Amino acid sequence: MGGRMTRTADHGGGVRSLRVPIPDNPLGHTLVYVVDTDRGPVLVDTGWDDPDSWDALSEGLAACGTSAAEIHGVVITHHHPDHHGLSGRVREASGAWVAMHAADTAVVRRTRQARPEHWFAYMSAKLAAAGAPEEHLAPLRTPRSLPGLSPALPDREIVPGELLDLPGRRLRAIWTPGHTPGHVCLHLEEEHPAGLPGHGRLFSGDHLLPEITPHIGLYGDLEDTPGVTDPLGDYLDSLERVGRLAPAEVLPAHQQPFTDAPARVRELLTHHEQRLTGLLALLGTPLTPWQLAARMEWNRPWDDIPYGSRNIAVSEAEAHLRRLVKLGRAQAVPGTYPVAYTAV
Structure with a gap:
């Protein structure tokens, strides 16, 4: 057991969770859910790819x-490494299928094909702009x-609105883009075990968490045409959709x-409405995204925000x-580079 206390919880009705640590991350761990089915256990997310x-x-x-070795299938809420990281190892151990929404599978496919130098060039150009x-x-x-x-x-696609192939269970996919283009929530359409x-x-997943707001940045799509996608708009729309479902209980990934x-x-x-209103007030003067990020309210002063987190803040x-x-x-101020924005 490696001297570690195993952190598992039984949520009733054939659903349990276990904590999988995320190395060097304030979130601490991902909650991986184990759902019993007539063909064996199915995982919702798998955790970070790290030996611990x-x-x-x-x-x-x-x-x-x-x-x-006994896992029948793996359902991934979204492609981020603290959710999808160990999917390959689980599949190797068990022959389980791995299911994800097509939009996030496309991101995974591009990630696998991209050379590291391509990513660095892309990030450099994006941040310079x-x-x-x-x-x-x-x-x-x-x-x-x-x-x-x-x-x-x-190797399987999660189709929004459809029931997943979990024998003996009713688990329906709800497409909730925003945090990623293919993020899904999964609605267990069964009576709550505690009534x-x-x-x-x-x-x-990361769509609806009890105390923190998920990161909503640009989708980081290497093929993204500027101005086409609207992740925050997607997120707010999908939040309302989940609110209308009115589940008895939410089982989040963190x-x-x-x-x-x-x-x-x-x-x-x-x-988010308050944040947008606050940003409009800042945009009385033209600002680049970097300048705006430096003036936004975060959980600590801008000067104390580490390198990687600044990239997330700018996004x-x-x-x-x-x-x-x-x-x-x-609107963007015509002729500016880096592009500055101003309130209309």
Whole structure:
């Protein structure tokens, strides 16, 4: 057991969860769900591809009375490495199928084909266009190897609105783009085992979390045509869709399960509306996405935000700018490079 306390929880009705650690990440761990079916256990997400994470997954499965070799299938909420990372190892151990929404499978396929230097060039160009200073761009000019560049290619497609092939269970896919283009929540259309009021249970991935707001940035699609996608708009629309489902309980991929999804949805809609209003006030003066990110409110001062997190913050600023442009409340200043934006 490696001296570690196995952290598993029984949620009733043939659903358990186990904590798979995410190395060097304040989120701490991913909650991987084990769903019993008539053909054996099915996983919702798998956790980060790291030896300690694999050990935690293996120990957790053993504590649930099963093992990676017995997994029938893997359902992935979205392509991020703390969710999809160990899918390949589980499939090698068991022959399980791996299912993902087509939009995220396309991201995985591109990631597998991209050379690291392609990614560095892409990030460098993207950040330069957003107004990043030279000292931030310099490290991107020396490509090095990147972890997570060969994620497992899924072999099944999750089709929105359809029931997944889980014998003896009713698990329906709800497409909830925003955090990624192919993020899905999974609605277990069965009575709550403890009889809580509402409609079944929802595996919410990163879409709906009890205390934190998922990162909404641009989709980072290497083929993305600027101005076409609107991830924040997608996210707000899909939040409303999940609120209307009114599940009895939400089983998220981080933190802990919770009830009253409609109330949490309202909090998040209000949060983003306030943030957009605050950004419009900042855009009284033309600002690049980098300048805007440096002025936005984060969980710590901009000067204390580490390198990688600044890239995420700029992407989030860009997603909010794109939403304001789509709403006709902000516009790009013609002829500026890096492009500056101003309130309309």
